[in-house]
Amino acid sequence: MxxxxxxxxxxxxxxxxxxxxxxxxxxxxxxxxxxxxxxxxxxxxxxxxxxxxxxxxxxxxxxxxPQPVIDALVARAKHGIFGYGTAGWPEYFESVISWFSRRYNWNIKKDWFVHAPGIVPACYYIIQRFSHPGDKIIIQNPVYYPFASGIISNGRIVASNDLKLENGRYTMDFEDLEKKVKDPLTKMIILCSPHNPVGRVWIKEELERLGEICFSNGVLIVSDEIHCDLTYPSIKHTIFASISEELAQNTITCTAGSKTFNLAGLHHSNVIISNSKLREEFKTQLRINGLMTPNIFGTHALQAAYSKCExxxxxxxxxxxxxxxxxxxxxxxxxxxxxxxxxxxxxxxxxxxxxxxxxxxxxxxxxxxxxxxxxxxxxxxxxxxxxxxxxxxxxxxxxxxxxxxxxxxxx
Ligand SMILES: Cc1ncc(COP(=O)(O)O)c(C=O)c1O
CATH class of the missing domain: 3.90.1150.10 (Aspartate Aminotransferase, domain 1)
Incomplete structure (x- = not known):
């Protein structure tokens, strides 16, 4: 009803x-x-x-x-053969492409997909591939703590561009960000968008400003958008890479249905990279760590979620x-x-x-x-x-x- x-x-x-x-x-x-x-x-x-x-x-x-997700998993389980899966099939890719196009006006291509067994592992592989021990990586504290753990455990240095709290609302400190990106040791920023734990859904102007600062200083942007679907009525999420072609070329976008549809235990995420050089580098990092095929249940669940559960x-x-x-x-x-x-x-x-x-x-x-x-x-x-x-x-x-x-x- x-x-x-x-x-x-x-x-x-x-x-x-x-x-x-x-x-x-x-x-x-x-x-x-x-x-x-x-x-x-x-x-x-x-x-x-x-x-x-x-x-x-x-x-x-x-x-x-949602029930269609459970049904898709049960149907796949009933088949009874659980051999290696593929990275996706036409209807799977279409369900993801259509989700981002209709909800965020972000038009992605099948070739840009790289599967990863979660966004935390994806971030860690990105850290390993696109920076060196001793390099600095920016995060915006207070923030999802596995970002700092991954930076530290991989021998990199956390450079926190702390958020500002004024009148009960968090904002970004752009002056501090400018200083931090100018440090030659700074190689990357991990953006949490929407932000966990402070709950901000960054507006386009904030993302544009952050993007310009990072782009003009050659700092790679990793945009973790795992919470993008969970916005309260009247709040609009902007996908960072959808802002401009220039920013898209300097961005790795982490997406998943795991928070939205409660699928975290299935360990499935899509990392979307339009820049072919960055994409091939990331794929190499997964390959040299033996990560090749996805969990078959993750792909089936996500297709059902994106196509039947809005x-x-x-x-x-x-x-x-x-x-x-x-x-x-x-x-x-x-x-x-x-x-x-x-x-x-x-x-x-x-x-x-x-x-x-x-x-x-x-x-x-x-x-x-x-x-x-x-x-x-x-x-x-x-x-x-x-x-x-x-x-x-x-x-x-x-x-x-x-x-x-x-x-x-x-x-
Ligand atoms: C911002 C953020 N990124 C990533 C994750 C976890 O991602 P995954 O389970 O795909 O590794 C979470 C979980 O809370 C999160 O809040």
């Missing part, structure tokens, strides 16, 4: 969207014994040093993937928006010292606990005492201390339970 909803969404424009309300995101599904890193008690005990934790950390959702995504975003409103209202009423940074995209919300004046360690201990597992802000690098990242992609009852636990522990 289709219903029309009016939402008061950031930046506070009334938008009308049609939602298919046959999806039940309220359903609580037990994930404890399903080999889920998010819910596995032993893992949680070791990682968070706490027991009986309610997990709202790590970026996967407590919702079932209405599920619309309904998901409405549900996430309701969870976000619930979170804001709950905090205003029960815990006003804690503020949130209003996200424009992603199901990750950056919560500001700084008013409590607790160290990152004490804040985390309090949350473990509350029996809630969130991602502590300090792991996201400079500027993260005093914040916590909460994952609101769960039934509202789970979110409510976690917030009640938090309030009980603090008040």
């Amino acid at each position: 289709t219903k029309v909803l009016k939402l008061n969404s950031p930046p506070h424009r009334l938008v009308t969207i049609k939602v298919n309300n046959t999806y039940n995101f309220d359903q609580v599904i037990d994930r404890r014994k399903t080999d889920s890193i998010k819910w596995n008690d032993e893992f949680l005990k070791e990682y968070f040093k706490g027991e009986n934790l309610l997990p709202l950390w790590v970026a996967d959702m407590d919702f079932r993937a 209405d599920w995504l619309d309904a998901l975003m409405v549900y996430l928006q309701k969870n976000l409103e619930f979170l804001k209202k709950f905090l205003r009423k029960n815990f006003p010292q804690v503020k949130i940074i209003e996200p424009e995209g992603t199901y990750l919300v950056w919560m500001d606990f700084r008013e409590l004046n607790l160290s990152g360690k004490d804040l985390q201990s309090k949350l473990i005492e509350a029996k809630v597992a969130l991602d502590p802000g300090h792991i996201f690098g400079s500027g993260g201390e005093g914040f916590m990242r909460i994952n609101i992609a769960c039934p509202q009852s789970t979110l409510e339970e976690s917030l009640n636990r938090i309030v009980r522990a603090f008040i």
